Amino acid sequence: MCTCITDFLTYETTKSVVVKSWTIGIINRVVQLLIITYFVGWVFLNEKAYQVRDTAIESSVMTKVKGFGIYNNRVMDVADYVTPTQGASVFCIITKIITTDNQVQGHCPESEKRFTCTQDSNCSKYVNKPGDYGILTGRCVSFNTTMKMCEIKGWCPAEIDTIKTTPMMEVENFTIFIKNSIRFPMFNYTKGNFLPTISSDYIKKCNFDMVNNTYCPIFKVGDVVRYAQQNFTKLADKGGIIGIKIGWLCDLDKSDDCNPSYSFTRLDAMSQKNAVSPGYNFRFAKYYKMENGTDYRTLVKAYAIRFDVLVNGNAGKFNMIPTLINMVAAFTSVGVGTVLCDIILLNFLKGAEQYKAKKFEEVSDSPMDTHSNGLYQSQLSLRHKIKSNDLGSFSIEHYC
Numbered sequence: 001m002c003t004c005i006t007d008f009l010t011y012e013t014t015k016s017v018v019v020k021s022w023t024i025g026i027i028n029r030v031v032q033l034l035i036i037t038y039f040v041g042w043v044f045l046n047e048k049a050y051q052v053r054d055t056a057i058e059s060s061v062m063t064k065v066k067g068f069g070i071y072n073n074r075v076m077d078v079a080d081y082v083t084p085t086q087g088a089s090v091f092c093i094i095t096k097i098i099t100t101d102n103q104v105q106g107h108c109p110e111s112e113k114r115f116t117c118t119q120d121s122n123c124s125k126y127v128n129k130p131g132d133y134g135i136l137t138g139r140c141v142s143f144n145t146t147m148k149m150c151e152i153k154g155w156c157p158a159e160i161d162t163i164k165t166t167p168m169m170e171v172e173n174f175t176i177f178i179k180n181s182i183r184f185p186m187f188n189y190t191k192g193n194f195l196p197t198i199s200s201d202y203i204k205k206c207n208f209d210m211v212n213n214t215y216c217p218i219f220k221v222g223d224v225v226r227y228a229q230q231n232f233t234k235l236a237d238k239g240g241i242i243g244i245k246i247g248w249l250c251d252l253d254k255s256d257d258c259n260p261s262y263s264f265t266r267l268d269a270m271s272q273k274n275a276v277s278p279g280y281n282f283r284f285a286k287y288y289k290m291e292n293g294t295d296y297r298t299l300v301k302a303y304a305i306r307f308d309v310l311v312n313g314n315a316g317k318f319n320m321i322p323t324l325i326n327m328v329a330a331f332t333s334v335g336v337g338t339v340l341c342d343i344i345l346l347n348f349l350k351g352a353e354q355y356k357a358k359k360f361e362e363v364s365d366s367p368m369d370t371h372s373n374g375l376y377q378s379q380l381s382l383r384h385k386i387k388s389n390d391l392g393s394f395s396i397e398h399y400c
């Protein structure tokens with residue numbers, strides 16, 4: 001019990017031991033060299049730890065789609081197939097539409113299979129609940145000569161969206177023009193995706209590709225879809241969302257190292273695998289007025305490829321504070337090498353026992369132990385001469 005407490009109540013303090021050994025000397029220097037190489041090569045040169053980074057990129061995107069398609073024997077232009085029309089960073093190109101003409105407010109049968117009925121009692125459970133195309137009245141009415149459906153109150157006739165139509169394939173050849181300006185507020189640095197090195201003649205003619213025209217701001221829809229690793233026919237048929245990502249990684253210490261890099265992905269990857277709601281579609285209507293004042297409308301269900309232009313990036317510039325902090329970290333880390341060298345020195349090297357004896361010393365406040373310890377003997381004998389009247393029983397604490 002007593003020894004336990006004595007063992008516990010000790011204090012260790014560091015003391016340097018110089019080891020003149022080639023083996024450990026070489027290991028020590030190699031480890032230090034590795035640590036310095038890591039900091040200089042990776043932390044400073046590669047990760048640019050001497051820079052401050054601005055990740056709060058400000059950006060504006062303008063888009064413009066061009067091309068003509070033919071759908072249902074009608075030529076479709078931009079105003080017909082692009083929505084919304086403002087040329088924002090998110091826009092849809094409609095590839096397929098199902099129209100329901102001349103809808104007016106009234107009562108008519110549902111068009112969805114699940115509302116098939118034979119008598120009113122089949123429909124009464126739905127009373128005042130929303131159907132697919134209107135509010136159900138609870139009556140069973142004839143849909144056509146052979147079939148009966150629950151009746152709805154709403155825009156009539158109800159849309160039938162099971163019609164098979166082929167998408168407008170010309171979309172593949174449409175072009176998307178993207179104008180992007182960015183700013184890094186911390187450095188008040190602005191730049192656009194029309195690089196000063198490219199001429200206006202080039203911009204009028206070029207088409208983006210990953211090899212030769214990496215800075216051309218005009219993208220063919222077919223190329224974008226291909227770069228996102230999608231099948232155009234399938235995408236045009238079901239609809240989907242494609243991301244056009246513009247990345248800006250800028251090193252403002254170098255004068256011309258701030259260029260956009262484009263990449264493409266399918267953003268609604270989940271709807272590819274999910275059979276419940278595959279693709280992307282939405283509805284809108286165009287409203288008209290009859291001469292007697294009643295409203296009627298054309299309902300459009302549109303399948304579309306939506307493009308989201310996403311901008312991200314960061315810029316770095318030399319700054320004193322991160323440089324100093326990282327330098328201090330680097331110098332401190334050089335000391336980590338001693339831990340490894342100690343393990344080798346005290347366990348694996350020849351004469352490890354001797355090194356151990358030199359490195360660790362036990363000092364206690366019991367007089368007997370002090371005398372038995374060779375190292376402090378000399379110091380004590382020195383003190384003996386100074387303090388001649390002592391009894392020779394000292395503990396190291398007396399000199400603290």
Ligand SMILES: *[C@@H]1O[C@H](CO)[C@@H](O)[C@H](O)[C@H]1NC(C)=O
Pocket residue numbers: 169170171172173
């Ligand atoms: C797209 O353009 C190419 C080359 O001009 C043409 O061969 C192709 O038929 C066009 N695709 C469609 C779907 O019109």
